[in-house]
Amino acid sequence: MHTEAHLNVGEATIKLLEQYGVDTVFGIPGVHTLEFCRGLNKSSIHHVQARNEQGAGFMADGYARASGKPGVALVISGPGVTNALTAVGQAYADSIPMLLLSADAASYTLGKGLGCLHEVPSLTDTTAPLTAFSAIAMNAEEVPLLLARAFSVFSSERPRPVHIAIPTDVLEMPVETDWEVPELPMRPAPTAKKIERACELLRNARQPMICVGGGACLAGDAITKVAERLGAAVIGSINGKGIVPDTHPLSLSAGTVRREVQQYLQQADVVLAVGTELSEVDSFEETLEIPGKIIRIDIDTRKMNDIYPSEVAIIGGARASCEAIANRLGEVKARAETVTEVARIRREFRTRLDAGQLRHCKVLDVLREALPDETIIMADVCQLVYTGTFAFDVGKPRLWNYPGGYCTLGSGLPDAIGARLARPETPVVTFAGDGGFMFTVQELVTGAELGLALPIILWNNEGLKQIQDDMILREIELVGVTGINPDFIALAQACGCHALRIDSAEGLVEAINTAFNADRPTVIEVRERDPWLN
């Protein structure tokens, strides 16, 4: 039981997290996490109360995307963890650092199948496939070791979620020692030999191109320099959008879904791929045709020879590696035609659009005008956002976010809440479809409780339109894709938010400006079939 002399494990864990620089945790308390709560009361850490642990997980994800620091979710065992799994899966797919800290059933019950409250056969087996590692602390002194391991993953490996479970009886154990933060490792530097081989390929390239992904977020300056010196076009993945500003004359934005970009990529004789999986979710193509030689820079060794085997495989942090390339490249002549070619392709982005995409572009253009440059967009999966990936420009990495990899629904709003808390000075908005928004609609209440100024652009096309389109394309009778929507305005207001429906571009701009100065979130409903989008 608890004594005053010593901290117990729950309290000491929170104190140690504080030393690791954690300032916010997202969660929902329960009987199993009470001893963490005891610690939270004594710490400076802000506990944010979500309405479902899925929301807590997404908030931690959004916090991490916006701050670059690991997001922390604190949940009960069993349902708390299983509710958070989708958010963990999203962080896994998009390489986001996240710590899922949970209770577990008492250690002496584990694995026995006694039917205890919140029991699953093995909590950590459930999270293992979605994490860098998941582990149970079976005694007090394991906790600082596991946390050290987690933060070492975050500081040096391909970031991925980590799950640490502490059984209720361990949470109550007294802690005899002072827990401290150890020296943490850094990302590995590339070897000079590999850099030299990469430079040689690039120097002699006829038409080099650069693909950047979320792993290159900190390497923007070096990549821009390399691109300019080579005259290489730059293609971002969804998570790589903005690393080289979308408005840069060499940038093809995150345009891999566009056929003209895919064809252009085929012309490259050397492709420098930095921190990217070259995944199908960025192109909607099962495999891209890349005849050129590929130089891959990644900290994940397993990425070197996947679908696209590398000619030069560089294991190293993206920034250090790209800086090394910039330094060792030497005399090169920048390919002159690229800027014209890129400009032509960028113009083509606005042609061959279907009726829906044309409407998306109208809205996106108004939004781009209205939103300050530094605005963080935490979007949900919906058609407006698919189009925005190539038709909405951002100037920095991590300003355009949607969970392209795991492609779940409902992450937009809670992710935006997390981002807003991580960067209180920065404007944040979310874009969401009417279907996806319903997945986590209850987090409106959290946003209202926190008094966050947060415009929520609700793209209402009356149903699961993407799937309707897929069914029509495949000649499948529409089933289950045309639901009845609530009155979003009344609903949002009842949840403590502001809400309005707009019917003009001016209305949209005004609504956004008002929303940024409000004391609560504002749902701004934009209807696809409204005449102003004709």
Added chain:
Amino acid sequence: MVDKRVKTCGEALVELLQAYGIEVVFGIPGVHTVELYRGLPNTRLRHITPRHEQGAGFMADGYARVTGKPAACFIISGPGMTNIITAMAQAYSDSVPMLVISSVNNSHELSLGQGRLHELPSQRELVAGVSVFSHTVARPDELDQVLARAFAVFDSARPGPVHIELPLDVITAPATFVGAGAIGKRYRPGPSRAAIADAVALLKAAERPFIVLGGGAQNAANEARRLVERLGVRTALTVNAKGVLARGHPLSLGSRLPQKPVLDAIQAADMVLAIGTELGETDTLLFDDQLRINGQVIRVDIEPEQTTRNVLPSMSICADAALTMQALYDALADFNPFDHRAVVAELRRASDGLAPAAYRAHGRFLDLVAETLPDVIIVGDSTQPVYGGNLFYETAGPRRYFNSSTGYGTLGYGLPAALGAKLALADTPVVSLIGDGGLQFTLAELATAVELELAVPILVWNNKGYGEIKRYMVDRDIPTIGVDIYTPDFIAVARGFGCLATTVSTRAEFIEALQDADSASKPTLIDIPEELALDW
């Protein structure tokens, strides 16, 4: 593109589901599952779209608990599966049949970690822990075999969720080798003659016997009543066995298992006959006292491992509860019965006297619901009146009271599970009982309720926060944190969804609102301020 002249596995699947008697499919279609929908319009299967896959799972759970039959869920790879896991775990803990069919990435891409859409390193491993089994269909000709295996579980084993995943390429593959139709009738295992003889000997030797019936006896209400009456022995029911002995049965202690007088009686018993129960803590542990058994124990369960959990048996019978109770009844024809009626009355009195006032008030609240809507099915969440109801509420038959406070103990179950139950039994009153905190976990399913025009009264037990957790914090001397949450105006929320909604402040208003809600043409949210409802 799919060649439409050749039947695909996706099309064969829905035909097989129909052949096995599946009636309802819950799912949110996605790119990965669209091909499961190609054949659906040609079947009698009814498709319901919830607002989150967790809702799909809870609805299938509610459907199964009132019918005893599984419903199917069609779930997309990755996020769909991680969304439904909590519901599968709740069903796993409470032995509820559920058939979860999902897509998974192409079979030639599994495990390669190429960052495909919705990809997981191993979806099957993720789900395996909360399923009776989880199977990846590697080739079309496995399809009918794996469905047969699923229904072998549902019909003859301890039920639970089964997960079958079809890679994208298998869904669209020609179904040339898939057998049509369901396998023949499946019978459940009965007890051996030797087992019955041994059990009878133990029962005959007993002087202070005690019977505990669990959820495994839900399909054996007649057999249970006859056996209990032939023995004349006091009997306690777990929450999931409520109604196996009907309300008012003179030998039934109801579900007072976790109360001291009952636990004392079990400890003092020289023979405990436990049928279809795990004897788990969510049924036996509520106050300070724990279940202890000193006498002989006979355990009967369809699952062999269950007979060893929490309490080791003196002898065990691995067999169907109904068949075993029938066999025991037959073999006990000459039994000289006990008469525990007075003992039962006394234990009930003693238990009720000891219970905290709030629990008794909550029990009375549920009685009021049942008096207002006879035959009602009450589907609960983990909220204050449910804990009282678990102890005191009694039903006329099985499958009329269940909630998520047992077993997995999750939140947000009470609304969608009630919708699933109402879908199955349109003419029976079904009430959802859920706390203000719990409702927010699955709030969006109000939209599903409106869309389906289900006349479900949704009773929101409103104490503006996580009452249960707050109570624990106070008990443990922890300054409260994260429990006094901002509570939205539920009346306005419900109306925003298109529900009817009303708040009630007196007993009479409550009764009227409940009756109106049950006969309405859509769902009604009834907001019940806790402080007012305690003495109804």
